[in-house]
Amino acid sequence: MITDFWFYLAAIPAVFFYGMGKGGVGGILGMLSVPLMAMTVSPVQAAAVLLPLLCVMDLMALYYHRKNCNYSELKLMMPLAIVGVISASYFIGNLAPHFIELIIGGLALVFLAQKFLFNNTQPAQPIKVNLLMMLSGFSSTIAHAGGPPVSMYLLPKNLPKEQLIGTSVVFFAVINFIKLIPYGYMGQLDTQNLTTSLVLIPIAFIGVKTGVWLVNIISQNLIYKISYVILLITGAKMLYSGVSAL
Template identity: 40%
Template sequence: MIGGWEFYALAIPVVLLVGLSKGGFGGGLGTLAVPALSLMIDPRMAAGILLPILCTMDLVSLWSFRGRWDWANLKIMFPWAMVGLLGGALTFQYMSVDMIRLMIGVMALYFVGHYLWGKYLLQRLHAHGPSVWRGGFWSGVSGYVSYIAHAGGPPIAIYLLPQHLPKTVFVGTTVLFFSVVNYTKLVPYAFFGQLNIGNITTALVLLPFAPLGVLLGVYLHKRVSDRWFYWTCYGLLLVAGIKLLVEGAAGLLAA
Protein backbone atom coordinates (compact mmCIF):
# COMPACT_ATOMS: atom_id res chain seq x y z
CA MET A 1 0.00 0.00 0.00
CA ILE A 2 1.24 3.48 -0.85
CA GLY A 3 1.92 5.62 2.23
CA GLY A 4 2.39 9.35 2.58
CA TRP A 5 -0.19 12.09 2.74
CA GLU A 6 1.18 13.74 -0.42
CA PHE A 7 -0.02 10.89 -2.61
CA TYR A 8 -3.53 10.89 -1.13
CA ALA A 9 -3.73 14.69 -1.27
CA LEU A 10 -3.38 14.28 -5.04
CA ALA A 11 -5.23 10.99 -5.52
CA ILE A 12 -8.46 11.86 -3.67
CA PRO A 13 -9.24 14.98 -5.78
CA VAL A 14 -8.32 13.03 -8.93
CA VAL A 15 -10.76 10.22 -8.06
CA LEU A 16 -13.50 12.75 -7.29
CA LEU A 17 -12.92 14.63 -10.57
CA VAL A 18 -12.94 11.43 -12.64
CA GLY A 19 -16.14 10.35 -10.87
CA LEU A 20 -17.76 13.72 -11.56
CA SER A 21 -16.85 13.43 -15.23
CA LYS A 22 -17.98 9.80 -15.47
CA GLY A 23 -21.27 10.47 -13.70
CA GLY A 24 -22.38 13.52 -15.61
CA PHE A 25 -20.02 14.69 -18.32
CA GLY A 26 -19.28 11.72 -20.58
CA GLY A 27 -16.22 10.38 -18.77
CA GLY A 28 -13.71 12.32 -20.87
CA LEU A 29 -11.60 13.31 -17.89
CA GLY A 30 -10.53 9.76 -17.21
CA THR A 31 -7.56 11.03 -19.24
CA LEU A 32 -6.58 13.15 -16.25
CA ALA A 33 -6.16 10.32 -13.76
CA VAL A 34 -3.09 8.38 -14.89
CA PRO A 35 -1.07 11.46 -15.98
CA ALA A 36 -1.80 13.14 -12.64
CA LEU A 37 -0.86 10.12 -10.52
CA SER A 38 2.16 9.44 -12.73
CA LEU A 39 3.65 12.67 -11.42
CA MET A 40 4.27 10.75 -8.16
CA ILE A 41 4.26 7.00 -8.95
CA ASP A 42 5.03 4.54 -11.76
CA PRO A 43 2.35 4.88 -14.51
CA ARG A 44 1.81 1.11 -14.47
CA MET A 45 1.11 1.23 -10.75
CA ALA A 46 -1.24 4.19 -11.26
CA ALA A 47 -3.20 2.27 -13.90
CA GLY A 48 -3.47 -0.79 -11.63
CA ILE A 49 -4.72 1.25 -8.67
CA LEU A 50 -7.29 3.09 -10.75
CA LEU A 51 -8.90 0.12 -12.51
CA PRO A 52 -10.89 -1.25 -9.50
CA ILE A 53 -11.96 2.32 -8.73
CA LEU A 54 -13.18 2.85 -12.30
CA CYS A 55 -15.06 -0.46 -12.19
CA THR A 56 -16.85 0.68 -9.03
CA MET A 57 -17.75 3.98 -10.68
CA ASP A 58 -19.13 2.04 -13.64
CA LEU A 59 -21.64 0.21 -11.44
CA VAL A 60 -23.03 3.47 -10.06
CA SER A 61 -23.08 5.08 -13.51
CA LEU A 62 -24.83 2.09 -15.11
CA TRP A 63 -27.63 2.31 -12.58
CA SER A 64 -27.93 6.08 -12.98
CA PHE A 65 -28.13 5.95 -16.80
CA ARG A 66 -29.73 2.51 -17.24
CA GLY A 67 -31.38 2.10 -20.63
CA ARG A 68 -30.17 5.49 -21.90
CA TRP A 69 -27.74 4.29 -24.54
CA ASP A 70 -27.52 3.97 -28.32
CA TRP A 71 -27.35 0.33 -29.40
CA ALA A 72 -26.73 1.17 -33.07
CA ASN A 73 -23.38 2.71 -32.09
CA LEU A 74 -22.50 0.19 -29.40
CA LYS A 75 -22.83 -2.77 -31.78
CA ILE A 76 -20.12 -1.14 -33.89
CA MET A 77 -17.95 -0.01 -30.98
CA PHE A 78 -17.68 -3.14 -28.82
CA PRO A 79 -15.89 -5.55 -31.22
CA TRP A 80 -13.22 -3.05 -32.24
CA ALA A 81 -12.64 -1.94 -28.66
CA MET A 82 -11.75 -5.56 -27.86
CA VAL A 83 -9.19 -5.52 -30.69
CA GLY A 84 -7.67 -2.35 -29.23
CA LEU A 85 -7.55 -3.87 -25.75
CA LEU A 86 -5.75 -6.92 -27.12
CA GLY A 87 -3.16 -4.66 -28.76
CA GLY A 88 -2.65 -2.78 -25.52
CA ALA A 89 -2.25 -5.99 -23.51
CA LEU A 90 0.31 -7.41 -25.97
CA THR A 91 2.51 -4.28 -26.08
CA PHE A 92 2.18 -2.76 -22.59
CA GLN A 93 4.56 -5.18 -20.88
CA TYR A 94 7.40 -4.29 -23.26
CA MET A 95 7.32 -0.56 -22.50
CA SER A 96 9.72 1.10 -20.04
CA VAL A 97 8.48 3.61 -17.47
CA ASP A 98 9.94 6.49 -19.51
CA MET A 99 8.27 5.22 -22.69
CA ILE A 100 4.93 5.10 -20.89
CA ARG A 101 5.44 8.59 -19.43
CA LEU A 102 6.29 9.91 -22.90
CA MET A 103 3.25 8.22 -24.49
CA ILE A 104 0.89 9.43 -21.77
CA GLY A 105 2.31 12.95 -22.04
CA VAL A 106 1.76 12.98 -25.81
CA MET A 107 -1.78 11.60 -25.40
CA ALA A 108 -2.58 14.19 -22.73
CA LEU A 109 -1.45 17.06 -24.98
CA TYR A 110 -3.33 15.56 -27.93
CA PHE A 111 -6.52 15.28 -25.90
CA VAL A 112 -6.23 18.91 -24.78
CA GLY A 113 -5.70 19.94 -28.40
CA HIS A 114 -8.67 17.84 -29.50
CA TYR A 115 -10.87 19.47 -26.87
CA LEU A 116 -9.90 22.98 -27.97
CA TRP A 117 -10.26 22.06 -31.65
CA GLY A 118 -13.57 20.33 -31.01
CA LYS A 119 -15.02 23.34 -29.20
CA TYR A 120 -14.44 25.33 -32.37
CA LEU A 121 -15.21 22.77 -35.06
CA LEU A 122 -18.07 20.67 -33.68
CA GLN A 123 -20.39 23.67 -33.76
CA ARG A 124 -19.83 23.81 -37.54
CA LEU A 125 -20.21 20.13 -38.39
CA HIS A 126 -23.41 18.66 -39.72
CA ALA A 127 -24.71 15.75 -37.67
CA HIS A 128 -24.10 12.27 -39.06
CA GLY A 129 -25.19 8.83 -37.95
CA PRO A 130 -23.35 5.68 -36.86
CA SER A 131 -20.51 4.57 -39.13
CA VAL A 132 -18.79 1.19 -39.21
CA TRP A 133 -15.53 2.71 -40.45
CA ARG A 134 -15.33 5.72 -38.14
CA GLY A 135 -16.77 3.81 -35.20
CA GLY A 136 -14.45 0.84 -35.72
CA PHE A 137 -11.32 2.97 -36.02
CA TRP A 138 -11.95 5.25 -33.04
CA SER A 139 -13.21 2.39 -30.87
CA GLY A 140 -10.01 0.45 -31.58
CA VAL A 141 -7.91 3.48 -30.67
CA SER A 142 -10.04 3.95 -27.56
CA GLY A 143 -9.52 0.33 -26.48
CA TYR A 144 -5.75 0.63 -26.91
CA VAL A 145 -5.23 3.88 -24.98
CA SER A 146 -7.79 2.75 -22.41
CA TYR A 147 -5.61 -0.26 -21.65
CA ILE A 148 -2.42 1.83 -21.47
CA ALA A 149 -3.74 4.76 -19.42
CA HIS A 150 -7.54 4.56 -18.94
CA ALA A 151 -7.66 7.34 -21.54
CA GLY A 152 -10.24 6.01 -23.99
CA GLY A 153 -12.76 8.83 -23.59
CA PRO A 154 -11.49 11.36 -26.17
CA PRO A 155 -11.31 8.92 -29.12
CA ILE A 156 -14.90 7.88 -28.43
CA ALA A 157 -15.88 11.53 -28.15
CA ILE A 158 -14.33 12.16 -31.58
CA TYR A 159 -16.69 9.52 -32.97
CA LEU A 160 -19.87 10.25 -30.99
CA LEU A 161 -19.94 14.02 -30.58
CA PRO A 162 -20.45 14.86 -34.29
CA GLN A 163 -23.64 12.74 -34.16
CA HIS A 164 -25.21 15.38 -31.88
CA LEU A 165 -26.81 12.74 -29.65
CA PRO A 166 -28.96 13.98 -26.76
CA LYS A 167 -26.69 14.71 -23.80
CA THR A 168 -28.10 11.94 -21.61
CA VAL A 169 -27.90 9.35 -24.43
CA PHE A 170 -24.30 10.37 -25.13
CA VAL A 171 -23.32 9.94 -21.47
CA GLY A 172 -25.29 6.68 -21.14
CA THR A 173 -23.62 5.23 -24.25
CA THR A 174 -20.14 6.06 -22.98
CA VAL A 175 -21.03 4.63 -19.55
CA LEU A 176 -22.04 1.23 -20.95
CA PHE A 177 -19.13 1.16 -23.39
CA PHE A 178 -16.46 1.82 -20.76
CA SER A 179 -18.11 -0.49 -18.24
CA VAL A 180 -17.59 -3.38 -20.64
CA VAL A 181 -14.07 -2.19 -21.51
CA ASN A 182 -13.00 -1.74 -17.87
CA TYR A 183 -14.34 -5.09 -16.66
CA THR A 184 -12.64 -6.79 -19.60
CA LYS A 185 -9.34 -5.17 -18.59
CA LEU A 186 -9.48 -6.87 -15.19
CA VAL A 187 -8.35 -10.16 -16.75
CA PRO A 188 -5.08 -9.01 -18.41
CA TYR A 189 -4.33 -6.58 -15.57
CA ALA A 190 -4.51 -9.46 -13.09
CA PHE A 191 -2.48 -11.73 -15.39
CA PHE A 192 0.36 -9.20 -15.75
CA GLY A 193 0.49 -8.41 -12.03
CA GLN A 194 -1.00 -4.90 -12.02
CA LEU A 195 -3.69 -5.95 -9.56
CA ASN A 196 -1.24 -6.97 -6.82
CA ILE A 197 -1.98 -6.68 -3.11
CA GLY A 198 -0.33 -3.26 -2.76
CA ASN A 199 -2.29 -1.72 -5.63
CA ILE A 200 -5.59 -3.26 -4.52
CA THR A 201 -5.08 -2.10 -0.92
CA THR A 202 -4.38 1.45 -2.10
CA ALA A 203 -7.45 1.29 -4.33
CA LEU A 204 -9.59 0.19 -1.37
CA VAL A 205 -8.51 3.27 0.60
CA LEU A 206 -9.59 5.52 -2.29
CA LEU A 207 -12.70 3.48 -3.15
CA PRO A 208 -15.24 5.41 -0.96
CA PHE A 209 -14.59 8.52 -3.04
CA ALA A 210 -15.52 6.74 -6.30
CA PRO A 211 -19.32 6.51 -5.87
CA LEU A 212 -19.33 9.92 -4.19
CA GLY A 213 -17.76 11.50 -7.27
CA VAL A 214 -20.16 9.72 -9.65
CA LEU A 215 -23.25 10.69 -7.64
CA LEU A 216 -22.10 14.32 -7.59
CA GLY A 217 -21.65 14.13 -11.36
CA VAL A 218 -25.17 12.72 -11.82
CA TYR A 219 -26.56 15.48 -9.60
CA LEU A 220 -24.74 18.20 -11.55
CA HIS A 221 -25.59 16.67 -14.95
CA LYS A 222 -28.71 18.81 -15.41
CA ARG A 223 -27.84 21.64 -13.02
CA VAL A 224 -24.41 23.00 -13.89
CA SER A 225 -22.77 24.06 -17.13
CA ASP A 226 -19.82 21.85 -17.95
CA ARG A 227 -17.76 24.77 -19.28
CA TRP A 228 -15.93 25.68 -16.04
CA PHE A 229 -15.40 22.03 -15.21
CA TYR A 230 -13.74 21.13 -18.48
CA TRP A 231 -11.63 24.27 -18.84
CA THR A 232 -10.16 23.81 -15.37
CA CYS A 233 -9.49 20.09 -15.71
CA TYR A 234 -8.07 20.28 -19.22
CA GLY A 235 -5.77 23.03 -17.95
CA LEU A 236 -4.49 20.61 -15.31
CA LEU A 237 -4.18 17.89 -17.94
CA LEU A 238 -2.09 20.26 -20.09
CA VAL A 239 0.35 20.91 -17.24
CA ALA A 240 0.62 17.20 -16.39
CA GLY A 241 1.10 16.30 -20.07
CA ILE A 242 3.96 18.76 -20.52
CA LYS A 243 5.72 17.51 -17.39
CA LEU A 244 5.38 13.83 -18.33
CA LEU A 245 6.49 14.54 -21.90
CA VAL A 246 9.65 16.30 -20.70
CA GLU A 247 10.44 13.65 -18.06
CA GLY A 248 9.84 10.74 -20.42
CA ALA A 249 11.92 12.26 -23.23
CA ALA A 250 14.75 13.13 -20.82
CA GLY A 251 14.76 9.60 -19.40
CA LEU A 252 14.90 7.98 -22.84
CA LEU A 253 17.68 10.31 -24.01
CA ALA A 254 19.71 9.59 -20.90
CA ALA A 255 19.35 5.82 -21.26
Protein backbone atom coordinates (compact mmCIF):
# COMPACT_ATOMS: atom_id res chain seq x y z
CA MET A 1 0.00 0.00 0.00
CA ILE A 2 1.14 3.55 -0.74
CA THR A 3 1.91 5.23 2.58
CA ASP A 4 2.97 8.71 1.44
CA PHE A 5 0.91 11.37 3.26
CA TRP A 6 1.06 13.74 0.28
CA PHE A 7 -0.40 11.07 -1.99
CA TYR A 8 -3.53 10.80 0.15
CA LEU A 9 -3.76 14.57 0.45
CA ALA A 10 -4.17 14.61 -3.33
CA ALA A 11 -6.01 11.29 -3.75
CA ILE A 12 -8.86 11.88 -1.30
CA PRO A 13 -10.30 14.97 -3.05
CA ALA A 14 -9.52 13.42 -6.45
CA VAL A 15 -11.53 10.28 -5.67
CA PHE A 16 -14.33 12.26 -4.00
CA PHE A 17 -14.83 14.53 -7.02
CA TYR A 18 -14.68 11.59 -9.41
CA GLY A 19 -17.34 9.92 -7.28
CA MET A 20 -19.54 13.01 -7.48
CA GLY A 21 -19.21 12.87 -11.24
CA LYS A 22 -20.23 9.22 -11.28
CA GLY A 23 -23.20 10.15 -9.13
CA GLY A 24 -24.33 12.49 -11.90
CA VAL A 25 -22.99 15.97 -11.10
CA GLY A 26 -20.23 17.28 -13.32
CA GLY A 27 -19.08 13.96 -14.75
CA ILE A 28 -15.94 15.36 -16.35
CA LEU A 29 -14.69 16.63 -13.01
CA GLY A 30 -13.00 13.24 -12.89
CA MET A 31 -10.53 14.38 -15.53
CA LEU A 32 -8.76 16.33 -12.83
CA SER A 33 -8.17 13.21 -10.72
CA VAL A 34 -5.20 11.65 -12.50
CA PRO A 35 -3.25 14.94 -12.82
CA LEU A 36 -3.92 15.66 -9.14
CA MET A 37 -2.75 12.21 -7.99
CA ALA A 38 0.17 12.31 -10.43
CA MET A 39 1.73 15.10 -8.40
CA THR A 40 2.97 12.42 -5.97
CA VAL A 41 3.17 9.22 -8.07
CA SER A 42 3.69 8.46 -11.76
CA PRO A 43 0.70 9.11 -14.07
CA VAL A 44 0.49 5.39 -14.89
CA GLN A 45 0.39 4.40 -11.22
CA ALA A 46 -2.17 7.12 -10.50
CA ALA A 47 -4.38 5.77 -13.28
CA ALA A 48 -3.86 2.19 -12.07
CA VAL A 49 -4.86 3.03 -8.48
CA LEU A 50 -7.90 4.90 -9.75
CA LEU A 51 -9.17 2.22 -12.16
CA PRO A 52 -10.49 -0.31 -9.58
CA LEU A 53 -12.12 2.60 -7.77
CA LEU A 54 -13.80 3.65 -11.00
CA CYS A 55 -15.18 0.15 -11.41
CA VAL A 56 -16.59 0.23 -7.87
CA MET A 57 -18.07 3.67 -8.52
CA ASP A 58 -19.54 2.41 -11.80
CA LEU A 59 -21.33 -0.43 -10.03
CA MET A 60 -22.80 2.04 -7.55
CA ALA A 61 -23.77 4.50 -10.30
CA LEU A 62 -25.35 1.70 -12.37
CA TYR A 63 -27.62 0.89 -9.43
CA TYR A 64 -29.02 4.43 -9.51
CA HIS A 65 -28.86 5.38 -13.19
CA ARG A 66 -28.81 2.33 -15.49
CA LYS A 67 -32.59 2.40 -16.02
CA ASN A 68 -32.31 5.87 -17.56
CA CYS A 69 -29.70 4.97 -20.20
CA ASN A 70 -30.60 5.72 -23.81
CA TYR A 71 -29.53 2.39 -25.24
CA SER A 72 -30.09 3.50 -28.84
CA GLU A 73 -27.39 6.13 -28.38
CA LEU A 74 -25.20 3.66 -26.49
CA LYS A 75 -25.22 1.25 -29.46
CA LEU A 76 -23.84 4.03 -31.67
CA MET A 77 -21.21 5.06 -29.14
CA MET A 78 -19.82 1.77 -27.93
CA PRO A 79 -18.11 0.01 -30.91
CA LEU A 80 -15.57 2.69 -31.81
CA ALA A 81 -14.94 3.48 -28.14
CA ILE A 82 -13.87 -0.14 -27.63
CA VAL A 83 -11.59 0.20 -30.65
CA GLY A 84 -10.09 3.26 -28.93
CA VAL A 85 -9.45 1.25 -25.75
CA ILE A 86 -7.76 -1.54 -27.70
CA SER A 87 -5.55 0.84 -29.69
CA ALA A 88 -4.59 2.80 -26.56
CA SER A 89 -3.48 -0.37 -24.78
CA TYR A 90 -0.28 -0.32 -26.82
CA PHE A 91 0.57 3.23 -25.71
CA ILE A 92 -0.05 3.04 -21.95
CA GLY A 93 3.03 4.40 -20.22
CA ASN A 94 4.66 5.36 -23.53
CA LEU A 95 2.50 8.22 -24.76
CA ALA A 96 2.86 11.54 -22.95
CA PRO A 97 -0.45 12.53 -21.33
CA HIS A 98 0.19 16.10 -22.45
CA PHE A 99 -0.29 14.99 -26.06
CA ILE A 100 -3.77 13.72 -25.21
CA GLU A 101 -4.50 16.88 -23.22
CA LEU A 102 -3.57 19.05 -26.19
CA ILE A 103 -5.94 17.21 -28.54
CA ILE A 104 -8.90 16.94 -26.17
CA GLY A 105 -8.53 20.47 -24.81
CA GLY A 106 -8.41 21.91 -28.31
CA LEU A 107 -11.43 19.90 -29.46
CA ALA A 108 -13.46 20.88 -26.39
CA LEU A 109 -12.86 24.59 -26.93
CA VAL A 110 -13.62 24.36 -30.67
CA PHE A 111 -16.86 22.54 -29.82
CA LEU A 112 -17.88 25.24 -27.32
CA ALA A 113 -17.00 28.00 -29.76
CA GLN A 114 -19.14 26.41 -32.47
CA LYS A 115 -22.10 26.11 -30.14
CA PHE A 116 -22.05 29.43 -28.31
CA LEU A 117 -20.25 31.80 -30.72
CA PHE A 118 -21.57 30.49 -34.02
CA ASN A 119 -24.82 28.93 -32.73
CA ASN A 120 -24.11 25.61 -34.43
CA THR A 121 -26.72 23.18 -33.10
CA GLN A 122 -26.59 20.58 -35.88
CA PRO A 123 -26.39 16.96 -34.70
CA ALA A 124 -23.05 15.21 -35.01
CA GLN A 125 -22.52 13.34 -38.27
CA PRO A 126 -21.64 9.60 -38.20
CA ILE A 127 -17.95 10.15 -38.99
CA LYS A 128 -17.66 12.78 -36.26
CA VAL A 129 -19.43 10.50 -33.80
CA ASN A 130 -17.01 7.65 -34.54
CA LEU A 131 -13.98 9.88 -34.13
CA LEU A 132 -15.25 11.29 -30.84
CA MET A 133 -16.00 7.85 -29.44
CA MET A 134 -12.64 6.44 -30.53
CA LEU A 135 -10.92 9.43 -28.91
CA SER A 136 -12.97 8.90 -25.76
CA GLY A 137 -11.96 5.24 -25.49
CA PHE A 138 -8.33 6.09 -26.25
CA SER A 139 -8.00 8.98 -23.80
CA SER A 140 -9.96 7.13 -21.12
CA THR A 141 -7.45 4.27 -21.30
CA ILE A 142 -4.39 6.52 -21.20
CA ALA A 143 -5.49 8.94 -18.47
CA HIS A 144 -9.17 8.34 -17.55
CA ALA A 145 -9.93 11.48 -19.58
CA GLY A 146 -12.68 10.20 -21.88
CA GLY A 147 -15.38 12.57 -20.64
CA PRO A 148 -15.08 15.59 -22.96
CA PRO A 149 -15.58 13.69 -26.27
CA VAL A 150 -18.68 12.02 -24.82
CA SER A 151 -19.96 15.40 -23.63
CA MET A 152 -19.32 16.88 -27.07
CA TYR A 153 -21.56 14.17 -28.52
CA LEU A 154 -24.33 13.99 -25.91
CA LEU A 155 -24.79 17.59 -24.74
CA PRO A 156 -26.07 19.00 -28.08
CA LYS A 157 -28.79 16.32 -28.12
CA ASN A 158 -30.50 17.99 -25.13
CA LEU A 159 -31.53 14.66 -23.65
CA PRO A 160 -33.49 14.67 -20.40
CA LYS A 161 -30.99 14.96 -17.55
CA GLU A 162 -31.77 11.39 -16.46
CA GLN A 163 -30.86 10.04 -19.92
CA LEU A 164 -27.76 12.23 -20.19
CA ILE A 165 -26.46 10.87 -16.89
CA GLY A 166 -27.65 7.29 -17.39
CA THR A 167 -26.13 6.95 -20.85
CA SER A 168 -22.76 8.29 -19.67
CA VAL A 169 -22.81 6.00 -16.63
CA VAL A 170 -23.42 2.82 -18.63
CA PHE A 171 -20.94 3.86 -21.34
CA PHE A 172 -18.06 4.39 -18.93
CA ALA A 173 -18.93 1.34 -16.83
CA VAL A 174 -18.39 -0.86 -19.89
CA ILE A 175 -15.23 1.00 -20.91
CA ASN A 176 -13.68 0.87 -17.42
CA PHE A 177 -14.21 -2.85 -16.96
CA ILE A 178 -12.64 -3.49 -20.39
CA LYS A 179 -9.65 -1.34 -19.33
CA LEU A 180 -8.92 -3.80 -16.52
CA ILE A 181 -7.52 -6.18 -19.16
CA PRO A 182 -4.62 -4.01 -20.44
CA TYR A 183 -3.84 -2.64 -16.98
CA GLY A 184 -3.74 -6.16 -15.56
CA TYR A 185 -1.54 -7.34 -18.45
CA MET A 186 0.91 -4.52 -17.71
CA GLY A 187 1.16 -5.63 -14.09
CA GLN A 188 -0.26 -2.34 -12.80
CA LEU A 189 -2.98 -4.05 -10.75
CA ASP A 190 -0.44 -5.32 -8.24
CA THR A 191 -0.84 -5.72 -4.49
CA GLN A 192 0.38 -2.21 -3.68
CA ASN A 193 -1.98 -0.46 -6.06
CA LEU A 194 -4.99 -2.66 -5.27
CA THR A 195 -4.52 -2.25 -1.52
CA THR A 196 -4.32 1.51 -1.97
CA SER A 197 -7.53 1.41 -4.02
CA LEU A 198 -9.21 -0.60 -1.26
CA VAL A 199 -8.32 2.02 1.34
CA LEU A 200 -9.90 4.74 -0.80
CA ILE A 201 -13.21 2.92 -1.43
CA PRO A 202 -15.07 4.73 1.40
CA ILE A 203 -14.19 8.07 -0.23
CA ALA A 204 -15.54 6.78 -3.54
CA PHE A 205 -18.76 5.70 -1.85
CA ILE A 206 -19.25 9.11 -0.21
CA GLY A 207 -18.55 10.88 -3.50
CA VAL A 208 -21.11 8.85 -5.47
CA LYS A 209 -23.78 9.24 -2.79
CA THR A 210 -23.16 13.00 -2.71
CA GLY A 211 -23.48 13.21 -6.49
CA VAL A 212 -26.72 11.20 -6.52
CA TRP A 213 -28.18 13.40 -3.77
CA LEU A 214 -27.29 16.60 -5.60
CA VAL A 215 -28.57 15.48 -9.00
CA ASN A 216 -31.98 14.72 -7.51
CA ILE A 217 -32.41 18.30 -6.30
CA ILE A 218 -30.83 20.14 -9.25
CA SER A 219 -32.88 21.17 -12.29
CA GLN A 220 -32.16 19.88 -15.79
CA ASN A 221 -31.20 23.37 -16.95
CA LEU A 222 -28.64 23.69 -14.17
CA ILE A 223 -27.20 20.22 -14.91
CA TYR A 224 -26.53 21.31 -18.51
CA LYS A 225 -25.04 24.63 -17.41
CA ILE A 226 -22.74 22.83 -14.96
CA SER A 227 -21.69 20.37 -17.68
CA TYR A 228 -20.84 23.12 -20.17
CA VAL A 229 -18.93 25.17 -17.58
CA ILE A 230 -16.89 22.16 -16.47
CA LEU A 231 -16.19 21.28 -20.11
CA LEU A 232 -14.92 24.85 -20.64
CA ILE A 233 -12.71 24.78 -17.54
CA THR A 234 -11.25 21.33 -18.17
CA GLY A 235 -10.82 22.00 -21.89
CA ALA A 236 -8.90 25.21 -21.19
CA LYS A 237 -6.83 23.52 -18.52
CA MET A 238 -5.94 20.58 -20.78
CA LEU A 239 -5.07 22.83 -23.71
CA TYR A 240 -2.85 24.98 -21.48
CA SER A 241 -1.10 21.89 -20.05
CA GLY A 242 -0.58 20.44 -23.51
CA VAL A 243 0.81 23.63 -24.98
CA SER A 244 3.03 24.24 -21.95
CA ALA A 245 4.63 20.82 -22.38
CA LEU A 246 5.60 21.43 -26.02
